[in-house]
Amino acid sequence: MKVSKLLAPTMKEDPQEAEIISHKLMMRTGMLRRLAAGVYNYLPLGLRVIKKVENIIREEMDAIGGQEILMPALTPKELWEESGRWQVMGDNMFRLKDRWGREMGLGMTHEEIVTDIARKEVRSYRELPVMLYQIQTKFRDEPRPRGGIMRGREFIMKDAYSFHHNTESLDETYRECFQAYWRIFARCGMATEAVEADPGPIGGTDNHEFMVIADAGEDTIFLCSGCGYGANREMAYFMDPSGELPARPETSKKEKIHTPNVSTIDKLVEFLGVEAEKFIKALVYMADGKPIMALVRGDRELNEVKLRRALKVKSLEMATAEQILSFTGGDLGFSGPIGMEGKAVYADTEVRYMVDAVCGANEKDMHFKDVNPDTDFNVTGYIQIRDAADGDICPKCGKMMDVKRSVELGHIFKLGRKYSDSMKATFDDEDGKEKTFIMGCYGIGVTRIVAAAIEARHDKDGIIWPISIAPFECVVMPVISGDDKQRETAEKIYDELRKRGVDVAYDDRDHRPGFKFKDADLIGYPVRVVVGKDLDNGKLEMKLRHEKEKRMINVDTAVDEIMAVINELRAKDFELADKFEGCPC
RNA sequence: CGAGGUGUAGCGCAGUUUGGCUAGCGCGUCUGCUUUGGGAGCAGAAGGUCGGUGGUUCAAAUCCACUCACCUCGACCA
Numbered sequence: 001m002k003v004s005k006l007l008a009p010t011m012k013e014d015p016q017e018a019e020i021i022s023h024k025l026m027m028r029t030g031m032l033r034r035l036a037a038g039v040y041n042y043l044p045l046g047l048r049v050i051k052k053v054e055n056i057i058r059e060e061m062d063a064i065g066g067q068e069i070l071m072p073a074l075t076p077k078e079l080w081e082e083s084g085r086w087q088v089m090g091d092n093m094f095r096l097k098d099r100w101g102r103e104m105g106l107g108m109t110h111e112e113i114v115t116d117i118a119r120k121e122v123r124s125y126r127e128l129p130v131m132l133y134q135i136q137t138k139f140r141d142e143p144r145p146r147g148g149i150m151r152g153r154e155f156i157m158k159d160a161y162s163f164h165h166n167t168e169s170l171d172e173t174y175r176e177c178f179q180a181y182w183r184i185f186a187r188c189g190m191a192t193e194a195v196e197a198d199p200g201p202i203g204g205t206d207n208h209e210f211m212v213i214a215d216a217g218e219d220t221i222f223l224c225s226g227c228g229y230g231a232n233r234e235m236a237y238f239m240d241p242s243g244e245l246p247a248r249p250e251t252s253k254k255e256k257i258h259t260p261n262v263s264t265i266d267k268l269v270e271f272l273g274v275e276a277e278k279f280i281k282a283l284v285y286m287a288d289g290k291p292i293m294a295l296v297r298g299d300r301e302l303n304e305v306k307l308r309r310a311l312k313v314k315s316l317e318m319a320t321a322e323q324i325l326s327f328t329g330g331d332l333g334f335s336g337p338i339g340m341e342g343k344a345v346y347a348d349t350e351v352r353y354m355v356d357a358v359c360g361a362n363e364k365d366m367h368f369k370d371v372n373p374d375t376d377f378n379v380t381g382y383i384q385i386r387d388a389a390d391g392d393i394c395p396k397c398g399k400m401m402d403v404k405r406s407v408e409l410g411h412i413f414k415l416g417r418k419y420s421d422s423m424k425a426t427f428d429d430e431d432g433k434e435k436t437f438i439m440g441c442y443g444i445g446v447t448r449i450v451a452a453a454i455e456a457r458h459d460k461d462g463i464i465w466p467i468s469i470a471p472f473e474c475v476v477m478p479v480i481s482g483d484d485k486q487r488e489t490a491e492k493i494y495d496e497l498r499k500r501g502v503d504v505a506y507d508d509r510d511h512r513p514g515f516k517f518k519d520a521d522l523i524g525y526p527v528r529v530v531v532g533k534d535l536d537n538g539k540l541e542m543k544l545r546h547e548k549e550k551r552m553i554n555v556d557t558a559v560d561e562i563m564a565v566i567n568e569l570r571a572k573d574f575e576l577a578d579k580f581e582g583c584p585c
Numbered sequence: 586c587g588a589g590g591u592g593u594a595g596c597g598c599a600g601u602u603u604g605g606c607u608a609g610c611g612c613g614u615c616u617g618c619u620u621u622g623g624g625a626g627c628a629g630a631a632g633g634u635c636g637g638u639g640g641u642u643c644a645a646a647u648c649c650a651c652u653c654a655c656c657u658c659g660a661c662c663a
Contacts, residue, residue, distance in 0.1 A: 012612065012624060013597050017656065037655065094661075109663050143586085151662080159663090186657050199663090218662085411663070443663065461623095480621055514623035521623090532622065541622095 003471070003507040005177045010519055020216040022454035023148030025463050029523050029569075031471075038145025045523065048471040050156065052134050053188060053449050056468060057158050060184045064176040066131045066160055071113045073137055079104040079112040082423045106139035111419045111441060114161040118437060119425035125165040128427065128437075129173055133160030135446060147216065149451045150407070156446040163420075164438040165429055166522050171585075174206070174414055177442050179584040181210050186577035188449050189466030190456055192409060192582065195221050195230035195571050198305045199413055206585060209414040211406035214455045221406050222388050226399030228584070233389075234305040238392035238401065239351040240384055249270035254338070260365045263333025265298045268367070270325045272358065273297070280351060280359040282335040282373070284319040284327060287344075291295055291319055291327040295347035295379070297354065300386040307385045330362030337377040338368055345379045348386045407452045408445070412478050415439040442525030463524030464546050466469070467569040470503075474566060477507035477516050477527040489540075489555065490531040496559045502566055521545070526569055529562060544569075 005148045008030040017034060018024040025031040033048030040249055041049060044541050058068065080086035086093075086105070094106040098418040107113070122130060138157045145153050160177070164170040178194065185192045190212045197209040209232055222236040223229075231237070262271045269276050278299030284291060285307070292311065296302050308316045321332040327343070328335050336359035337345050356370045370379070390403050419425070420436035429435045450469070457464040467473050478486035487508075495505040505525065507516050513532070515537045520528050540558050542565065553561045 009595085009613095016591080016597070019657070034655090089663095111663090136663085140663080143658095144659090146657085150632095157663090307654060413663090441663090482621085512621050512623085512625060514621085515627080516624090517622075518624045530622080 003475070003504050003505055003508045005017055006045075006505070007043055008042070010522055018148060020147045020150065020246045020451075020455070021450040021458060022150065022216065025454050025458060025522075026148060026451070029463065032149060034148075034546075038142055038151070040154075045471040047386045048451050049469050050446060050467075052469040052471075053446055054156075054158070054499060056187045057135065057444060057446065058182055060180040060187075061131075061133050061158070061160060061253070064131070064173075066133045068134060068135060069117075069132050070134050071107070071117075071283050073107050073109050073139065075107050075113055077105060077109075079116055079423075080105060083112050083115075083419055084422065089367045092140055092142070094141050095445060107136075108138055108140045109157075109441075109443070110134070110136075110159055111161065111415070111439075112423065115423050115425045117161050118161075119420075119423060122427055123438075125427055125429045126179040129162055129164045129169045131160055132175060133158060133442075147218075147451065149447045150216070151218070155448070158444040160442040160445055162442075163360060163438040164440070165427065165435070165471060167438060168451070170414055170438050170440050174412065174440055174585070175583040177412055177440070178208065179580055181412065181444070182580045183577040184444065185210060185409055185449070186579070187214065187466075187468050187573045189453055189468065189573070189576075190409070190449075191229050192575060193221065193223060193404075193406070195223070195232050196235045197232040197411065198234040205414050205416060206258065208409065208584075209408050210410035210412075211408055212452050213404050213450060214407050214457060215405050216455050217405040217407040218405050219408055221404050221469065222392070223404060224394035224397060224399055224401050226394060227270060227397035228403075229394050229396045234385060236388035236392075236401075237306075237395045238388050238396050241353055246355050247376075248372050250375075252372075252376050253302060253370045254368045254372075255370055255377050256361055257367050257369050258365060259334075259367045262365075262367075263331075268298075268358065272369075274358065278354075278357055278359050280336065280347075280354065282337065282360055284335055286315075286317050286319050286323060286521060288313040288315055291343070292344040292346060292384055293328070293335065293337065293340060295345065295351050295359075297348065297350055298358075300348065300350070300389065302348075303385055303387045306348070306383075310383045310385060328362040330360065331364040331473065334360040334362060334364060334366060336360035336362055336368065336371075338362070340373065340377070341463055343380075345377075346385060347373070347379045347382050347385050349382050350386065352382050353377075353393045373507055407448065407455070409449055409452055410442070410444040412442040413440060427534060456574060458524075461518070462522035465524045465526055466573055467526040467566070468573040470524060472505040472523075472525055472528050473569075474505045474527040474529065474562065475505045475507055475520050475523075476529045477520070477531070479513045481508055481510050486531045486535055488536060490529075491539075493529060493531070493558055493562070500559070500563055502563070503566070527562065527566060529558070 011028045015027045016025045018027050030043055033041045035041050046400050111213040120584045135158045139154050142153050145151055191210050192210040194208040194210055198206045222231050262268050265276050265279055276299035277297055279299045281296050283294045283302055324332050324535055352373050358369045359371050361368050376444050391406040394401050417436045426434045454463050476490050481487055497504045524545055526545050528543045538555045539552045541550050542553050
């Protein structure tokens with residue numbers, strides 16, 4: 001490709017619309033342009049990278065027996081109604097009507113569609129297991145798109161679905177997929193952490209998120225350096241406090257205090273001049289329609305996933321002011337455990353260790369101080385219902401966990417029969433009985449990989465692509481394009497590299513060398529070959545983007561030497577992929 | 586949806602507080618000449634319904650009202 005003909009409008013300055021590094025660099029390199037909020041045009045350089053990522057995914061998915069298909073983005077309402085997700089997806093789904101008024105949705109994920117394929121086309125256990133995948137545009141009407149391509153409303157995703165006749169088969173495919181995922185991300189230049197996560201509206205049991213550590217990430221994960229335990233914030237459990245409970249006063253020394261309009265922890269901290277950790281925060285929820293109170297220390301966050309799991313309920317919603325009034329007898333903002341005997345009150349394990357705490361009095365503008373658990377109140381149960389925080393201890397091995405920001409690149413689930421049951425997707429098993437499929441599903445954010453790779457590999461001058469996904473593997477340029485000898489030599493090398501299967505760009509533009517160097521660094525060609533004045537001594541210059549030093553090579557052997565370096569770089573991408581250490585389940 | 590912010594040339598910005606005459610600057614673009622190892626110099630040129638609508642005024646980028654788009658933080662998130 002001649003750079004003079006390439007639509008790659010590079011910019012010297014950061015665009016105002018971009019905040020995170022990958023977004024800025026994609027704009028500056030001319031890979032990406034915004035069309036609407038969370039919706040982007042991919043210009044040639046951007047698409048080249050995407051295609052390379054897609055092909056790596058194809059290779060690894062095919063290697064574990066995946067079969068590529070293509071399902072439509074435009075999907076009929078009826079299928080989503082069978083699983084109940086027409087409702088569950090809510091405002092996140094883009095919806096439209098055709099000219100006859102039939103309702104359709106733009107696909108956010110394709111469990112329903114693929115399950116429909118399976119129930120129509122797969123009849124016997126002899127055809128199982130089968131794994132189908134597609135690389136396709138997904139639509140999600142995000143409340144707040146951000147980070148450029150990092151969280152868009154339209155994005156490319158690889159989604160795979162597997163069908164099995166028993167759980168052993170599902171487990172096996174899950175493990176294979178786990179390894180394939182590690183390899184895919186590694187080949188794109190990123191080492192990932194697999195963490196346990198909440199399955200969310202997709203449903204199912206076991207699931208892992210593949211996270212790459214990055215400051216620009218939106219997720220918080222907890223990792224144990226000791227045993228490898230890792231979990232998303234929603235699912236991060238930790239070691240409960242043990243040891244002796246603090247001594248309790250024989251008789252209550254609690255005292256009611258007047259706190260006019262002081263209804264939040266922040267206001268209480270200011271009003272009473274006491275730290276947030278001295279307060280007992282009481283939250284009232286409707287759990288499957290029944291009111292319950294949950295208590296956590298004032299400086300902690302309640303974890304709704306943990307609470308929902310502990311209570312074994314499906315729905316959990318914050319109670320309204322009226323519901324709080326009828327449950328506690330007091331106003332919103334002044335709830336507490338005292339006087340709640342016989343009602344459902346669950347406290348975080350940490351609350352039991354609190355001494356002389358402050359809590360709401362279930363009465364407008366009133367709190368209690370010097371409150372002590374056991375002496376002043378009892379609860380239905382002490383369970384772990386708060387978010388993990390910095391300094392918490394690994395539940396498996398007792399070492400301190402690290403807190404990291406990260407980007408979710410992939411998520412794999414063991415779905416079980418959730419969709420096959422609701423959609424009556426059956427096959428004939430070996431015992432002659434009709435059974436519903438056991439399913440797994442496996443997603444990768446293709447466009448997000450591109451953003452994450454840039455976040456992981458860049459410097460002040462631009463992107464430092466791994467050769468596997470670079471828009472071009474190599475660029476060749478004459479220093480002075482007006483110099484016939486330089487130009488002819490550069491062209492010859494360009495042609496020869498192309499013949500040998502290198503994805504090479506030829507910067508034939510009539511610009512000053514400094515300009516072309518800056519552009520090359522920005523775009524991040526892994527290998528740069530410069531034909532300049534050393535040509536008179538039979539020498540060229542080769543420089544790798546990730547190295548500081550230039551190498552001088554002989555004109556006569558230049559192509560062989562360049563090929564050797566490129567092949568070395570290509571092989572390197574597999575080194576990390578081959579370091580896979582095994583699936584935890 | 587809550588809170589804050591931005592919209593002026595392809596990009597980055599000034600001008601808006603305190604209304605005023607032909608709306609500016611840098612980068613980029615086009616022409617010509619000179620240059621050529623880290624985003625060149627000189628000379629010339631093109632490019633704007635100042636996000637939109639309505640209002641106030643002799644006069645609006647500037648003041649008022651409404652509206653749209655986008656960004657950041659939060660809520661949300663296969």
